[in-house]
Amino acid sequence: MRSKVKTIVSSGLVAGTLDITAAILIYSVILHKTTAEKILRSIASGIFKKEAYTSGLEMTFLGLGLHFLIAFIFSWFYFKIFPYIPFFKINTFLSGITYGFFIWVVMNLIVLPIVFPVLPEKNLDFALLLSILIVIFCVGIPIAFITRKYYAKWY
Template identity: 85%
Template sequence: MRSKAKTIVSSGLVAGTLDITAAILVYAVILHKTTAEKILQSVASGIFKKEAYTGGSEMAVYGLCLHFLIAFIFAWFYFKIFPYIPFFKINTVLSGILYGIFVWIIMNLIVLPLAFPVLPEKKLDFPLLLSILIIICCVGMPIAFITRKYYAKWY
Protein backbone atom coordinates (compact mmCIF):
# COMPACT_ATOMS: atom_id res chain seq x y z
CA MET A 1 0.00 0.00 0.00
CA ARG A 2 1.36 3.38 -1.01
CA SER A 3 1.03 6.37 1.24
CA LYS A 4 0.02 9.85 0.16
CA ALA A 5 3.50 11.18 0.87
CA LYS A 6 5.22 8.40 -1.09
CA THR A 7 2.91 9.03 -4.03
CA ILE A 8 3.63 12.76 -4.06
CA VAL A 9 7.38 12.27 -3.56
CA SER A 10 7.64 9.60 -6.25
CA SER A 11 5.63 11.57 -8.80
CA GLY A 12 7.66 14.70 -8.01
CA LEU A 13 10.94 12.80 -8.30
CA VAL A 14 9.97 11.14 -11.58
CA ALA A 15 8.64 14.38 -13.09
CA GLY A 16 11.60 16.45 -11.89
CA THR A 17 14.13 13.89 -13.11
CA LEU A 18 12.53 13.44 -16.53
CA ASP A 19 12.09 17.19 -17.02
CA ILE A 20 15.65 18.20 -16.13
CA THR A 21 17.08 15.26 -18.07
CA ALA A 22 15.07 16.25 -21.16
CA ALA A 23 16.16 19.88 -20.84
CA ILE A 24 19.83 18.90 -20.56
CA LEU A 25 19.63 16.35 -23.38
CA VAL A 26 17.84 18.68 -25.78
CA TYR A 27 19.48 22.03 -25.06
CA ALA A 28 22.99 20.98 -23.94
CA VAL A 29 23.68 17.65 -25.65
CA ILE A 30 21.66 17.71 -28.89
CA LEU A 31 21.35 21.41 -29.75
CA HIS A 32 24.60 22.56 -28.04
CA LYS A 33 22.91 25.83 -27.00
CA THR A 34 24.17 25.75 -23.41
CA THR A 35 25.61 23.47 -20.74
CA ALA A 36 23.94 21.44 -18.02
CA GLU A 37 25.49 23.72 -15.42
CA LYS A 38 24.09 26.85 -17.11
CA ILE A 39 20.62 25.27 -17.30
CA LEU A 40 20.69 24.61 -13.56
CA GLN A 41 22.16 28.05 -12.84
CA SER A 42 19.34 29.61 -14.84
CA VAL A 43 16.85 27.87 -12.53
CA ALA A 44 18.76 29.23 -9.53
CA SER A 45 18.72 32.70 -11.08
CA GLY A 46 15.01 32.86 -10.33
CA ILE A 47 16.08 33.46 -6.73
CA PHE A 48 19.72 34.53 -6.91
CA LYS A 49 19.44 36.63 -10.10
CA LYS A 50 22.78 37.37 -11.87
CA GLU A 51 24.79 35.96 -8.94
CA ALA A 52 23.61 32.48 -9.97
CA TYR A 53 25.75 32.60 -13.13
CA THR A 54 28.95 33.40 -11.23
CA GLY A 55 28.38 30.94 -8.40
CA GLY A 56 29.64 27.87 -10.24
CA SER A 57 28.53 24.39 -9.31
CA GLU A 58 27.11 25.55 -5.97
CA MET A 59 24.47 27.56 -7.82
CA ALA A 60 23.82 24.61 -10.11
CA VAL A 61 23.01 22.54 -7.01
CA TYR A 62 20.68 25.29 -5.75
CA GLY A 63 19.04 25.29 -9.18
CA LEU A 64 18.55 21.54 -9.07
CA CYS A 65 17.02 21.77 -5.59
CA LEU A 66 14.69 24.55 -6.72
CA HIS A 67 13.75 22.55 -9.81
CA PHE A 68 12.74 19.57 -7.66
CA LEU A 69 10.89 21.80 -5.20
CA ILE A 70 8.78 23.08 -8.10
CA ALA A 71 8.20 19.52 -9.35
CA PHE A 72 7.06 18.45 -5.85
CA ILE A 73 4.68 21.42 -5.65
CA PHE A 74 3.07 20.50 -8.97
CA ALA A 75 2.89 16.83 -7.91
CA TRP A 76 1.29 17.81 -4.59
CA PHE A 77 -1.21 20.11 -6.31
CA TYR A 78 -2.35 17.43 -8.78
CA PHE A 79 -2.63 14.90 -5.95
CA LYS A 80 -4.80 17.33 -3.96
CA ILE A 81 -7.16 18.23 -6.82
CA PHE A 82 -7.46 14.69 -8.24
CA PRO A 83 -10.46 13.61 -6.10
CA TYR A 84 -12.41 16.74 -7.05
CA ILE A 85 -12.08 16.48 -10.83
CA PRO A 86 -13.99 13.41 -12.06
CA PHE A 87 -12.41 13.61 -15.50
CA PHE A 88 -8.99 12.73 -14.02
CA LYS A 89 -10.35 9.28 -13.10
CA ILE A 90 -11.70 8.66 -16.61
CA ASN A 91 -8.84 9.51 -18.97
CA THR A 92 -5.35 9.55 -17.52
CA VAL A 93 -3.59 10.30 -20.82
CA LEU A 94 -5.71 13.36 -21.58
CA SER A 95 -5.50 14.42 -17.93
CA GLY A 96 -1.69 14.26 -18.13
CA ILE A 97 -1.67 16.26 -21.35
CA LEU A 98 -3.96 18.93 -19.90
CA TYR A 99 -2.01 19.07 -16.64
CA GLY A 100 1.23 19.42 -18.59
CA ILE A 101 -0.24 22.35 -20.49
CA PHE A 102 -1.45 23.81 -17.18
CA VAL A 103 2.06 23.48 -15.70
CA TRP A 104 3.59 25.13 -18.78
CA ILE A 105 1.11 28.02 -18.54
CA ILE A 106 1.72 28.55 -14.81
CA MET A 107 5.51 28.45 -15.26
CA ASN A 108 5.67 30.61 -18.40
CA LEU A 109 2.89 33.11 -17.77
CA ILE A 110 3.11 33.51 -13.98
CA VAL A 111 6.27 32.13 -12.32
CA LEU A 112 8.90 33.18 -14.86
CA PRO A 113 7.48 36.70 -15.38
CA LEU A 114 7.46 37.19 -11.60
CA ALA A 115 11.07 36.03 -11.30
CA PHE A 116 12.22 37.80 -14.47
CA PRO A 117 10.24 40.95 -15.25
CA VAL A 118 11.90 41.30 -18.65
CA LEU A 119 11.59 38.14 -20.76
CA PRO A 120 11.98 37.64 -24.49
CA GLU A 121 8.72 37.62 -26.41
CA LYS A 122 7.36 34.13 -27.04
CA LYS A 123 6.71 33.11 -30.63
CA LEU A 124 4.73 30.08 -31.75
CA ASP A 125 7.70 28.18 -33.15
CA PHE A 126 9.46 24.84 -32.78
CA PRO A 127 11.33 25.68 -29.52
CA LEU A 128 8.08 26.81 -27.90
CA LEU A 129 6.22 23.69 -29.02
CA LEU A 130 9.16 21.53 -27.90
CA SER A 131 9.10 23.10 -24.43
CA ILE A 132 5.36 22.38 -24.14
CA LEU A 133 5.85 18.80 -25.34
CA ILE A 134 8.64 18.23 -22.81
CA ILE A 135 6.45 19.47 -19.95
CA ILE A 136 3.50 17.33 -21.10
CA CYS A 137 5.59 14.14 -21.45
CA CYS A 138 7.97 14.63 -18.56
CA VAL A 139 5.79 16.35 -15.97
CA GLY A 140 2.07 16.10 -16.74
CA MET A 141 1.94 12.46 -17.79
CA PRO A 142 4.07 10.94 -14.99
CA ILE A 143 2.26 12.92 -12.31
CA ALA A 144 -1.13 11.90 -13.74
CA PHE A 145 -0.27 8.20 -13.97
CA ILE A 146 1.45 7.90 -10.58
CA THR A 147 -1.35 9.80 -8.83
CA ARG A 148 -4.07 7.76 -10.57
CA LYS A 149 -2.40 4.55 -9.40
CA TYR A 150 -2.69 5.74 -5.79
CA TYR A 151 -6.34 6.73 -6.12
CA ALA A 152 -7.32 3.60 -8.13
CA LYS A 153 -7.94 1.75 -4.86
CA TRP A 154 -10.62 4.32 -3.92
CA TYR A 155 -12.86 4.06 -6.97
Protein backbone atom coordinates in the same frame (compact mmCIF):
# COMPACT_ATOMS: atom_id res chain seq x y z
CA MET B 1 1.69 3.14 -3.86
CA ARG B 2 0.35 2.85 -0.36
CA SER B 3 1.11 6.23 1.09
CA LYS B 4 0.19 9.76 0.07
CA VAL B 5 3.71 11.00 0.81
CA LYS B 6 5.34 8.19 -1.21
CA THR B 7 3.02 8.95 -4.11
CA ILE B 8 3.82 12.67 -4.11
CA VAL B 9 7.55 12.10 -3.61
CA SER B 10 7.79 9.46 -6.31
CA SER B 11 5.79 11.47 -8.84
CA GLY B 12 7.90 14.54 -8.05
CA LEU B 13 11.14 12.58 -8.40
CA VAL B 14 10.08 10.96 -11.66
CA ALA B 15 8.74 14.19 -13.17
CA GLY B 16 11.71 16.26 -11.98
CA THR B 17 14.21 13.71 -13.27
CA LEU B 18 12.54 13.27 -16.65
CA ASP B 19 12.14 17.02 -17.11
CA ILE B 20 15.70 18.02 -16.28
CA THR B 21 17.10 15.07 -18.24
CA ALA B 22 15.06 16.04 -21.31
CA ALA B 23 16.11 19.68 -20.99
CA ILE B 24 19.79 18.79 -20.73
CA LEU B 25 19.67 16.21 -23.52
CA ILE B 26 17.75 18.42 -25.93
CA TYR B 27 19.23 21.85 -25.25
CA SER B 28 22.80 20.82 -24.34
CA VAL B 29 23.54 17.56 -26.12
CA ILE B 30 21.35 17.68 -29.24
CA LEU B 31 20.84 21.38 -30.02
CA HIS B 32 24.08 22.67 -28.42
CA LYS B 33 22.28 25.84 -27.23
CA THR B 34 23.63 25.81 -23.67
CA THR B 35 25.22 23.61 -21.03
CA ALA B 36 23.71 21.55 -18.24
CA GLU B 37 25.36 23.85 -15.72
CA LYS B 38 23.82 26.97 -17.32
CA ILE B 39 20.39 25.34 -17.32
CA LEU B 40 20.65 24.64 -13.59
CA ARG B 41 22.14 28.05 -12.82
CA SER B 42 19.31 29.72 -14.72
CA ILE B 43 16.86 27.93 -12.43
CA ALA B 44 18.81 29.18 -9.40
CA SER B 45 18.77 32.69 -10.86
CA GLY B 46 15.04 32.79 -10.18
CA ILE B 47 16.00 33.36 -6.54
CA PHE B 48 19.65 34.44 -6.62
CA LYS B 49 19.51 36.57 -9.80
CA LYS B 50 22.94 37.37 -11.31
CA GLU B 51 24.75 35.81 -8.35
CA ALA B 52 23.64 32.40 -9.67
CA TYR B 53 25.97 32.86 -12.66
CA THR B 54 28.95 34.31 -10.79
CA SER B 55 29.05 32.13 -7.68
CA GLY B 56 30.55 28.68 -7.37
CA LEU B 57 29.24 25.24 -8.11
CA GLU B 58 26.79 25.42 -5.22
CA MET B 59 24.47 27.49 -7.45
CA THR B 60 24.27 24.59 -9.88
CA PHE B 61 23.14 22.32 -7.06
CA LEU B 62 20.75 24.94 -5.69
CA GLY B 63 19.22 25.16 -9.17
CA LEU B 64 18.76 21.40 -9.22
CA GLY B 65 17.20 21.50 -5.75
CA LEU B 66 14.85 24.31 -6.77
CA HIS B 67 13.91 22.37 -9.91
CA PHE B 68 12.89 19.37 -7.80
CA LEU B 69 11.06 21.58 -5.30
CA ILE B 70 8.93 22.90 -8.16
CA ALA B 71 8.30 19.34 -9.38
CA PHE B 72 7.22 18.29 -5.88
CA ILE B 73 4.87 21.29 -5.61
CA PHE B 74 3.16 20.42 -8.91
CA SER B 75 2.98 16.75 -7.85
CA TRP B 76 1.44 17.72 -4.53
CA PHE B 77 -1.07 20.05 -6.23
CA TYR B 78 -2.22 17.39 -8.69
CA PHE B 79 -2.53 14.86 -5.86
CA LYS B 80 -4.69 17.29 -3.86
CA ILE B 81 -7.02 18.27 -6.72
CA PHE B 82 -7.37 14.78 -8.23
CA PRO B 83 -10.42 13.70 -6.16
CA TYR B 84 -12.30 16.89 -7.07
CA ILE B 85 -11.90 16.82 -10.86
CA PRO B 86 -13.94 14.02 -12.44
CA PHE B 87 -12.09 14.32 -15.75
CA PHE B 88 -8.87 13.15 -14.07
CA LYS B 89 -10.53 9.84 -13.21
CA ILE B 90 -11.81 9.21 -16.75
CA ASN B 91 -8.66 9.34 -18.89
CA THR B 92 -5.25 9.44 -17.24
CA PHE B 93 -3.34 10.14 -20.47
CA LEU B 94 -5.50 13.14 -21.42
CA SER B 95 -5.42 14.32 -17.81
CA GLY B 96 -1.63 14.25 -17.93
CA ILE B 97 -1.58 16.20 -21.19
CA THR B 98 -3.98 18.77 -19.73
CA TYR B 99 -2.03 19.06 -16.48
CA GLY B 100 1.29 19.31 -18.33
CA PHE B 101 -0.08 22.16 -20.42
CA PHE B 102 -1.43 23.79 -17.24
CA ILE B 103 2.05 23.55 -15.68
CA TRP B 104 3.63 25.09 -18.77
CA VAL B 105 1.13 27.98 -18.67
CA VAL B 106 1.66 28.60 -14.95
CA MET B 107 5.45 28.54 -15.25
CA ASN B 108 5.82 30.46 -18.51
CA LEU B 109 2.97 32.94 -18.36
CA ILE B 110 2.77 33.59 -14.61
CA VAL B 111 5.85 32.53 -12.60
CA LEU B 112 8.67 33.41 -15.01
CA PRO B 113 7.28 36.87 -15.89
CA ILE B 114 6.98 37.65 -12.17
CA VAL B 115 10.50 36.40 -11.38
CA PHE B 116 12.07 37.83 -14.55
CA PRO B 117 10.18 40.98 -15.58
CA VAL B 118 12.14 41.23 -18.85
CA LEU B 119 11.83 38.05 -20.90
CA PRO B 120 12.23 37.43 -24.61
CA GLU B 121 9.00 37.49 -26.57
CA LYS B 122 7.41 34.07 -27.11
CA ASN B 123 6.71 33.12 -30.70
CA LEU B 124 4.74 30.13 -31.90
CA ASP B 125 7.71 28.19 -33.23
CA PHE B 126 9.54 24.89 -32.82
CA ALA B 127 11.25 25.98 -29.58
CA LEU B 128 7.94 26.92 -27.96
CA LEU B 129 6.22 23.70 -29.04
CA LEU B 130 9.21 21.68 -27.86
CA SER B 131 9.11 23.29 -24.42
CA ILE B 132 5.40 22.54 -24.11
CA LEU B 133 5.87 18.91 -25.20
CA ILE B 134 8.69 18.38 -22.72
CA VAL B 135 6.51 19.54 -19.83
CA ILE B 136 3.52 17.50 -21.02
CA PHE B 137 5.40 14.23 -21.56
CA CYS B 138 8.03 14.51 -18.83
CA VAL B 139 6.00 16.14 -16.07
CA GLY B 140 2.23 16.12 -16.62
CA ILE B 141 1.77 12.55 -17.83
CA PRO B 142 4.07 10.90 -15.23
CA ILE B 143 2.41 12.82 -12.39
CA ALA B 144 -1.03 11.81 -13.68
CA PHE B 145 -0.19 8.11 -13.95
CA ILE B 146 1.59 7.85 -10.61
CA THR B 147 -1.19 9.74 -8.82
CA ARG B 148 -3.89 7.68 -10.55
CA LYS B 149 -2.24 4.50 -9.28
CA TYR B 150 -2.63 5.72 -5.70
CA TYR B 151 -6.28 6.70 -6.16
CA ALA B 152 -7.17 3.56 -8.16
CA LYS B 153 -8.09 1.77 -4.95
CA TRP B 154 -10.67 4.48 -4.17
CA TYR B 155 -12.32 4.79 -7.61
